[in-house]
Amino acid sequence: MTPLVITPEVAQKICQSVGLRMTSSNDSHLAEWVHARCQERHLPSPEAYASWLADPLHALQEREALSKLLTSHETYFLRDRGALDVLREHILKDTLAQKKEQRSLNIWSVGCSTGEEPYTLSILLEENMSDLGQWQVDILGSDIDSAVLTQARQAVYRPWSFRGCPPEFITRYFHADNGYLKLMAHIMDRVRFERLDIVGDVYPTSVKGMAHADIILCRNVFIYLDDAAIQTALKKITACLNEGGYLLCGPGELQAQAHPQLVPRIFPQAMVFQKKTIADQPVVAEPSHTLAPHATPYVTQHTAAQTLPSTPAEPTTTLAHAWALANRGDVAQASAMCDTLIQQHPFDPHAHYLHAVLLFAQGLSVQARESLRRVLYLDPLFAVAYLMLSDVCMAIDDITCALKSCEQGLKATSIQAEEQRVPYFKSVTYLEFRQHLQDRIVSLAQ
Numbered sequence: 001m002t003p004l005v006i007t008p009e010v011a012q013k014i015c016q017s018v019g020l021r022m023t024s025s026n027d028s029h030l031a032e033w034v035h036a037r038c039q040e041r042h043l044p045s046p047e048a049y050a051s052w053l054a055d056p057l058h059a060l061q062e063r064e065a066l067s068k069l070l071t072s073h074e075t076y077f078l079r080d081r082g083a084l085d086v087l088r089e090h091i092l093k094d095t096l097a098q099k100k101e102q103r104s105l106n107i108w109s110v111g112c113s114t115g116e117e118p119y120t121l122s123i124l125l126e127e128n129m130s131d132l133g134q135w136q137v138d139i140l141g142s143d144i145d146s147a148v149l150t151q152a153r154q155a156v157y158r159p160w161s162f163r164g165c166p167p168e169f170i171t172r173y174f175h176a177d178n179g180y181l182k183l184m185a186h187i188m189d190r191v192r193f194e195r196l197d198i199v200g201d202v203y204p205t206s207v208k209g210m211a212h213a214d215i216i217l218c219r220n221v222f223i224y225l226d227d228a229a230i231q232t233a234l235k236k237i238t239a240c241l242n243e244g245g246y247l248l249c250g251p252g253e254l255q256a257q258a259h260p261q262l263v264p265r266i267f268p269q270a271m272v273f274q275k276k277t278i279a280d281q282p283v284v285a286e287p288s289h290t291l292a293p294h295a296t297p298y299v300t301q302h303t304a305a306q307t308l309p310s311t312p313a314e315p316t317t318t319l320a321h322a323w324a325l326a327n328r329g330d331v332a333q334a335s336a337m338c339d340t341l342i343q344q345h346p347f348d349p350h351a352h353y354l355h356a357v358l359l360f361a362q363g364l365s366v367q368a369r370e371s372l373r374r375v376l377y378l379d380p381l382f383a384v385a386y387l388m389l390s391d392v393c394m395a396i397d398d399i400t401c402a403l404k405s406c407e408q409g410l411k412a413t414s415i416q417a418e419e420q421r422v423p424y425f426k427s428v429t430y431l432e433f434r435q436h437l438q439d440r441i442v443s444l445a446q
């Protein structure tokens with residue numbers, strides 16, 4: 001039988017109509033789907049289907065099915081422990097302080113798939129809010145795919161959903177259920193699910209209760225969308241955030257995207273965005289090209305004379321100060337301080353690591369990759385640099401480099417004691433870190 005094929009131009013046109021990023025890995029699925037749709041709709045050719053789909057109304061009808069076909073539903077409990085540390089230690093603490101009068105907390109997991117992420121959030125609150133019972137808490141999980149939401153509502157999971165989770169996490173919050181694991185009712189009760197297409201649907205809407213979020217997680221969703229679709233979704237998602245509220249995305253997912261209402265907050269484990277309040281002064285240079293890759297080359301943006309301390313400071317103090325500026329979203333000052341540090345201590349891998357994080361935050365992925373290579377040249381055991389190098393390579397579609405970086409990270413960390421904590425990732429052990437690299441290798445190799 002002749003294999004079903006479609007030309008790259010047709011595949012591109014189809015993906016573009018529904019706002020999905022085209023990758024070569026989904027060609028054969030797409031070809032099969034298009035041929036089936038042509039038969040159902042009596043369309044003579046894949047080209048005719050692509051033209052039919054160019055009508056926005058048709059695109060809206062087909063988006064759920066095409067998303068299902070071309071995006072992954074992969075998710076698991078406690079995914080990305082470094083980011084969860086930032087969530088617990090910075091975002092949650094600050095949000096609880098902001099909301100202590102109202103005692104209400106609205107959290108939204110966008111593109112939640114089968115529910116592991118919103119349920120992880122519910123557990124995180126259970127473990128970190130001693131007065132949880134006195135708060136009105138709403139955790140919403142949404143997805144474009146109704147089938148995954150049906151599974152999410154059941155909260156019954158296979159062991160694969162717990163990869164990398166400590167055994168006590170499972171025994172504390174789940175009970176056995178016909179060979180599967182079912183989440184405890186009091187954790188489930190705080191979470192509700194709604195179907196929402198973040199690109200095509202009209203929102204914010206109080207109907208689904210997503211208009212006033214304090215914290216939004218949108219992780220590993222934008223990676224499947226093209227730039228125009230990301231911008232459309234980002235505007236609507238930002239409109240759902242309260243002033244001062246937080247948006248947490250996957251590593252590098254908002255690379256080179258304009259987000260004029262959001263201030264980046266940079267941590268070693270994750271970059272989060274905080275919605276400006278009306279009183280906020282712009283923290284980083286506006287307008288929209290702030291983080292665009294074509295921005296003025298990094299080194300010429302911040303002349304040392306503007307911000308250099310007059311006397312060289314003790315390196316860790318200055319590094320801590322530069323991180324603090326980055327945490328506050330003051331990318332320009334942090335970068336200037338980091339440049340100074342590198343001039344003073346050119347062989348300090350920690351300064352080069354911060355440099356890489358700041359470059360990545362500004363969408364300068366190629367330069368960030370060079371910085372990370374420098375870090376690893378100076379210290380081949382700098383574990384988090386391998387993970388970040390793979391994030392950066394993924395952002396520039398260099399999958400070979402992303403894979404290689406994970407493999408090298410696995411090799412380099414094999415000599416570390418499993419239970420020891422990974423520097424920069426406070427609560428993550430080398431065992432968990434290595435598991436994370438292994439998972440990444442599996443998903444990159446697909």
Ligand SMILES: C[S@@+](CC[C@H](N)C(=O)[O-])C[C@H]1O[C@@H](n2cnc3c(N)ncnc32)[C@H](O)[C@@H]1O
Nearest residue numbers: 072073074075111113143144145197198219220
């Ligand atoms: C890889 S999963 C991410 C799950 C979870 N956020 C995590 O990081 O573990 C991506 C999810 O995004 C959903 N998705 C893709 N396009 C979407 C859209 N336009 N609107 C809402 N959800 C979408 C997919 O259905 C899928 O369940």
